[in-house]
Amino acid sequence: MTFSPVFHIARQELTVNVRNKWTLIFAVIFGILVTGIAYFGMIAEGFSGMQNFARSSASVLNLVLYIIPLVSLAMGTLSFTGDKGSAELLFSQPVLSSEVIMGKALGLFASIALSMASGFMVAGIMIISKSGPQGLTSYLAFTVLSLGLAFVFLSLSILVATLARRKSKAFGFALFLWFFFVLFYDILAIGITLLLSGSTMNLFLFLSLFGNPVDVVRVASLIIFDTATIFGPAGAALLRFLGGSAMSVTLLVCALLLWAILPMALAVKIMRRQDF
Amino acid sequence: MRPWSVISAIAVLASGQMESQGISNLQSLISNAQAGETILVPAGEYDGNIIIDKKLILIGLGSPVIRGTGVGSVITVKVDSCVVRGFVVERSGKMLVDEDAGILVKSDYNVIEDNVLQDVLFGVYLFGADNNRVRRNDIRGRKELELGERGSGIHLWNSYDNILDGNDIADVRDGFYIQNASRTHIERNNVRGVRYGLHYMYADSNVFLLNSFTDNVAGAAVMYSRGIRIRNNAFLRNRGFASYGILFQDCHDMIVDSNVVADNNIGLFFEASRNNVFQHNIIARNDAALQMFQNSNGNVFTENNFIDNLSPLLVVGKKTETRWNRNDRGNYWSSYDGYDIDQDGVGDVPMKIQNLFQYLEGKAPHLRLYLYSPASQAFAVAANAFPVMNINTEVDRMPLVKPVDLSKLGILTLLAPSRGNHQKTNDSVPLFAALPGLGIFVIGYLVMKRRSRQ
Numbered sequence: 001m002t003f004s005p006v007f008h009i010a011r012q013e014l015t016v017n018v019r020n021k022w023t024l025i026f027a028v029i030f031g032i033l034v035t036g037i038a039y040f041g042m043i044a045e046g047f048s049g050m051q052n053f054a055r056s057s058a059s060v061l062n063l064v065l066y067i068i069p070l071v072s073l074a075m076g077t078l079s080f081t082g083d084k085g086s087a088e089l090l091f092s093q094p095v096l097s098s099e100v101i102m103g104k105a106l107g108l109f110a111s112i113a114l115s116m117a118s119g120f121m122v123a124g125i126m127i128i129s130k131s132g133p134q135g136l137t138s139y140l141a142f143t144v145l146s147l148g149l150a151f152v153f154l155s156l157s158i159l160v161a162t163l164a165r166r167k168s169k170a171f172g173f174a175l176f177l178w179f180f181f182v183l184f185y186d187i188l189a190i191g192i193t194l195l196l197s198g199s200t201m202n203l204f205l206f207l208s209l210f211g212n213p214v215d216v217v218r219v220a221s222l223i224i225f226d227t228a229t230i231f232g233p234a235g236a237a238l239l240r241f242l243g244g245s246a247m248s249v250t251l252l253v254c255a256l257l258l259w260a261i262l263p264m265a266l267a268v269k270i271m272r273r274q275d276f
Numbered sequence: 277m278r279p280w281s282v283i284s285a286i287a288v289l290a291s292g293q294m295e296s297q298g299i300s301n302l303q304s305l306i307s308n309a310q311a312g313e314t315i316l317v318p319a320g321e322y323d324g325n326i327i328i329d330k331k332l333i334l335i336g337l338g339s340p341v342i343r344g345t346g347v348g349s350v351i352t353v354k355v356d357s358c359v360v361r362g363f364v365v366e367r368s369g370k371m372l373v374d375e376d377a378g379i380l381v382k383s384d385y386n387v388i389e390d391n392v393l394q395d396v397l398f399g400v401y402l403f404g405a406d407n408n409r410v411r412r413n414d415i416r417g418r419k420e421l422e423l424g425e426r427g428s429g430i431h432l433w434n435s436y437d438n439i440l441d442g443n444d445i446a447d448v449r450d451g452f453y454i455q456n457a458s459r460t461h462i463e464r465n466n467v468r469g470v471r472y473g474l475h476y477m478y479a480d481s482n483v484f485l486l487n488s489f490t491d492n493v494a495g496a497a498v499m500y501s502r503g504i505r506i507r508n509n510a511f512l513r514n515r516g517f518a519s520y521g522i523l524f525q526d527c528h529d530m531i532v533d534s535n536v537v538a539d540n541n542i543g544l545f546f547e548a549s550r551n552n553v554f555q556h557n558i559i560a561r562n563d564a565a566l567q568m569f570q571n572s573n574g575n576v577f578t579e580n581n582f583i584d585n586l587s588p589l590l591v592v593g594k595k596t597e598t599r600w601n602r603n604d605r606g607n608y609w610s611s612y613d614g615y616d617i618d619q620d621g622v623g624d625v626p627m628k629i630q631n632l633f634q635y636l637e638g639k640a641p642h643l644r645l646y647l648y649s650p651a652s653q654a655f656a657v658a659a660n661a662f663p664v665m666n667i668n669t670e671v672d673r674m675p676l677v678k679p680v681d682l683s684k685l686g687i688l689t690l691l692a693p694s695r696g697n698h699q700k701t702n703d704s705v706p707l708f709a710a711l712p713g714l715g716i717f718v719i720g721y722l723v724m725k726r727r728s729r730q
Contacts, residue, residue, distance in 0.1 A: 065650060186651030193640055205642050218648060230563040230586060232541065234642040236517035 005095045006103040013079065013107020018114075022078075026071055027115030033063055034123040060123060061221050064146045065214050069153040069182060072112060073174040076157025079108055081167040098268045105154055105264060112150050117143070138224045145217050145224070145256070152213040152259045153178075159263040162270050185212045206241050210252075213259040220252040302326055302342065306334075317363070324350040324367070328358050336362035339392065343367050349380035350396065357385045368396040372427060377401035378415070381408055388413065398427035399448065402435040402457075409439045417448030423471050423493075428453035432460065432479075440465065450475035451489065454482075462487060472497045473514070484509055488688070491515075495540065499525040506532045510688040514540045521562065524549040524572075532557065536688045543585065546572035553602075555579055558682050565589065568596050577672075578602040581679045583610045586647070589629045591638040595669035600629070606674035616677045627675035632659035 017023050037060055090100055120143045128136065157174055164170035189208040196204055209215045219238070222230065223245050231238065242248035302322040309315060311330040319338030325348055328334070344350035344367040351365060360379060369376030377400065378393035384406045392414045393399045399415035402408055415429045429445035431453045432438065441463040445451045451467030453475045454460060463485040467473040473489030474496035481503040488510040489495035495511035497520070498504065504527065511521035519541035524530075530552040537543045543562035544554075547569045557580045559565045565585035568575075570593025577600050582588055588609060600606055604622065614625030630638075633655040637643050646652050 062648060062650075065648075182650050183654055186646055186649045187654065190636065190643060190646060190651060190655075193643060194636065201640060202642050205640075205645060209645065215646075215649065219645065222648065230541075230647060231517075231644050232563065232641070233518055234644040237642065238645060 005093075005099045006106065009090070009095070009100060009103025010106035010110065013104045014110045017075070017079070017108065017111035022075060023111040023115050026075075026112070027118050030067065030071075030115055030119035031122050033067065034060055034119045035126060037063055037123075061142070061218065064149065065218055066182060068116070068146060068150050069214060070178050072150045072153035073157045073160075073178050074171075075108060075112060076105075076154045077161050077167075077170045077174045079104060080158055080161030081165070081170045097271045101158060101264065101268055101271065105151075105158060108154055109147075109151055112154070113147050116146060116150060120146070141224045142221050145221055145253075148253070148256045148260065149213060149217045152256060152263075155260050155262075155264040155267075159267045159270075162267040162274075181212055181214050186215065202237060202241075206238055209238075210255045213256060216252050216255050216259070220249055220256070223249055223252075306330075306332060324365075326351045328353045328360075329355060331355055331357050333359040334361065334363070335359070336364075336391075339364050341366065344369070346370070347376075348374065349377045349401070351379045353379065353381045353383055353386050353388075356383045358383070359387045359389075360391065361387070362390045364392045364394070366393070366395045368398070370397060372397065372425075375401050375403060375431075377427070377431070381405045384408065387411075392416075396427070398431050399429045399445065401427075401431045401433075402438060403433055405435045405438070407437045408435070409441075410443065411439070412442040413444075415443060415445045415448065417446070417470075419447045423449055425449075428475070429467065429470070432457040436460075439463075446470065451492070452476070454479050458482065461485075466490075468492065473511075474498065476501065480504070483507075486688075488512065489514065489521075492519075494519050494523060495521045495537075497523040497525070498527050498530075499523075500527070502528040502530070504530045506530065507534055508685070508688060509535045511535065511537045511543075512539055512689065516541060518542075520545045521559075523547075524552070527552060531555075534682070534685060536560075536685050537562065538689070542567045542590075546575065548572060550574045552576070553578075556680060556682060556685075557581070558583065558685055560584055563587070567592065568598065570594055570596050573597040575599070576602050577607055578605050579676070579680045580607045581610075581682060582607055583679070585610075587634050587637070589670055590634060590641075591630065591670065592641070593638065598670065600627075600670070600672035601674040604674050606672040606676055608676040608679040609672065610679075612675050612677070614675065614677070621677060623675040623677050625675075627672040629670040629672060631656035 091097065124139055124143075127139070156177055160173040160177065161170045164173050189205070189212075193201055193205050193208070209219055223239070239245055239248055242251055302317065303326055305315060306326065306328060309330070309332060311332070314333040314335065317334065317336050317340045319336075319340050321341045321343060324342050324344035326342060328351065339362060341364040342350055344365075346367050347369045350368050351360060353360065365378040368378055375398060376396075377398035378396035379388055379391070379399070380401045380403060381388065382403050382405055386405070386408045388400055388408065389411045390413070394416045395418060396415075397418065399417070400410050400413060402410070410430060417426045417429065426447075426449040428450040429448040429452060430440055430443060432455065434456045436457060437459045438457065439461045440452070441461070443465045445465065445467045446469050448470050450472045451465070451470045451474060452462065455477050457479045458481050460479060460482045462482065465487045467488070468490045469492065471493045473492045473494070476497060477499040479501050482501070482505070484504070484506045486508045490510070490512040492514050493516050495514040506522075514521055521537040521540040521543045522532075523545040525547045527549040528551050532552065533555040534557065536558045538558065538560045540562045541564070543559045543565045545567045548571045550572060551574045553576045555578050559580060560583040562585045564587040565582050566588065567590040570591060573596055575596075575598050577598065588611065606622065606627070609627050609629070612623060612627045614623040614627065616623050618624065633643075633646075633652040636655070
């Protein structure tokens with residue numbers, strides 16, 4: 001496998017996505033939402049000099065957790081199930097299917113990242129001009145985490161598209177996945193937690209966070225913002241369990257990476273089998 | 277007081293006899309003095325340790341420094357009615373068990389004022405000492421030590437009827453440590469950057485006015501006491517995994533009014549504390565406004581403003597028997613979404629203080645890890661839409677639709693020195709924030725351009 005076809009395909013995917021306006025629409029919506037939240041969060045500010053940045057970012061975090069998985073899944077599914085003709089043309093070229101998948105994923109990711117980054121940029125300027133630059137590095141880290149989340153769900157959408165093949169079916173799956181990870185998983189985890197007790201409960205609760213990329217990003221972001229204290233003793237217990245905040249973030253990022261790589265690897269494997 | 281003795285003392289020091297010896301011996305001056313004399317000490321450096329064993333008025337002119345030997349207390353006051361004013365006191369001993377303090381007071385009716393205490397284990401230690409006044413002292417502990425190895429700023433043990441006012445305390449273990457010290461009056465002190473701003477037990481009928489407790493591990497921990505009045509204090513920015521604005525353990529019959537409790541991890545914490553009244557407080561922007569163990573009953577909350585707290589109430593256990601209103605007046609809750617048709621200022625729909633998620637948190641505290649998750653919000657919405665589970669045992673039936681006008685308390689947030697890093701924005705910084713986005717834009721643009729050229 002060489003990298004040059006991957007980049008060629010990625011570049012083409014990016015061009016297509018920029019031209020079909022989805023990227024632009026997403027960028028505008030995302031930018032408006034993020035800026036709006038940051039702005040109204042700022043207006044509600046009662047006391048000065050108190051947690052401005054962390055609180056604003058935490059509100060943005062909420063949005064990120066809902067929107068980014070949805071958009072990534074939608075765009076990924078759309079791209080991988082759309083237009084049979086061009087897909088057949090692409091696969092008939094002397095490139096590996098893994099190269100095609102990686103290329104398309106990279107191109108898609110670039111277009112999503114493009115629109116997300118512009119949204120984050122506007123909100124970032126806004127928050128920082130209001131509450132000072134002390135949270136800047138954590139905001140950048142948060143941006144990177146959000147991009148990671150986008151990649152994870154892109155990767156999942158590829159898996160869904162490969163499994164489902166048909167567009168409508170794939171979209172159904174994708175929507176279910178979104179619902180599952182954003183809402184259902186947590187409700188399930190909370191439910192099971194309440195059935196358990198003592199140290200089993202805590203262990204389950206800590207480990208359950210890793211089973212959901214949305215939770216991984218949420219917890220990692222809050223640790224990075226140094227607001228893990230809002231979890232109270234639970235946060236302290238989690239950090240102790242994972243071995244300090246630096247270690248926790250590392251572990252969570254590793255989990256996120258796994259979440260990004262595994263579904264795509266699985267998709268590649270399945271597609272190979274479909275070929276032969 | 278005999279005026280000639282004052283003059284003689286000044287004469288001795290002003291003649292330069294002692295100055296010429298380099299570091300002067302204050303102790304011999306004290307031994308030579310008559311009881312009741314006033315000794316004026318000019319600026320300079322003096323050797324400790326000093327023991328005041330007769331009634332004396334010691335006044336430092338131009339902040340003379342009294343430097344201890346590094347063992348024991350620098351100044352020990354052993355008799356009643358002494359005054360120590362205007363000194364810089366430093367280098368006490370290192371033994372916590374020996375009460376090694378800047379100024380150790382073991383007698384009554386003394387005045388310790390306008391001193392600076394630095395590099396000391398304890399600041400001022402009142403050891404079985406009644407009716408003293410400790411005021412306007414600046415106390416700085418040993419920053420290089422671990423929190424647990426430092427002493428307290430002002431430490432009271434078995435001492436009654438003292439007045440502590442206008443002190444500024446930082447870098448110690450506990451700002452105030454007060455044990456078995458009833459009827460203490462604590463006013464206008466600033467405590468910051470310590471473990472407990474106030475560490476307090478077995479001391480009844482005390483008064484707290486206009487103090488500020490900021491940036492500590494916990495603002496105040498008040499334990500095993502009754503009949504305390506806490507008024508016009510600020511408890512701000514006390515943050516950590518288990519940090520409180522004020523912690524109440526086994527406290528009864530207190531009146532807590534007109535305080536600002538803001539930006540703490542947990543605003544007010546209650547365990548086994550009963551029959552206390554909370555009125556006219558601002559409780560704002562805490563992660564949790566209140567945390568109560570179910571053994572805390574009969575507390576009354578009326579006309580407080582609960583504003584922008586992430587969770588208004590966490591109950592550990594099933595429920596408390598808290599009274600959320602008095603005289604038909606409840607509290608203002610910024611999360612209240614009811615209405616007031618008859619325009620009497622009291623909402624027509626009861627305020628359910630906890631939502632389902634917060635209720636579940638009481639059962640399994642570690643669920644707080646799911647705070648901010650969409651699921652936790654879904655729980656809240658679902659429980660409102662389909663009230664199948666009756667979780668709402670904590671209800672304010674008389675919620676106020678407008679905040680109580682406590683704007684006069686805003687000034688309290690200024691009691692504390694500001695955190696200081698809230699400076700103006702540097703213009704180049706937003707650009708820096710834009711870099712990742714800009715980078716991706718540029719790369720995207722270049723890619724597109726090359727693509728279209730091909």
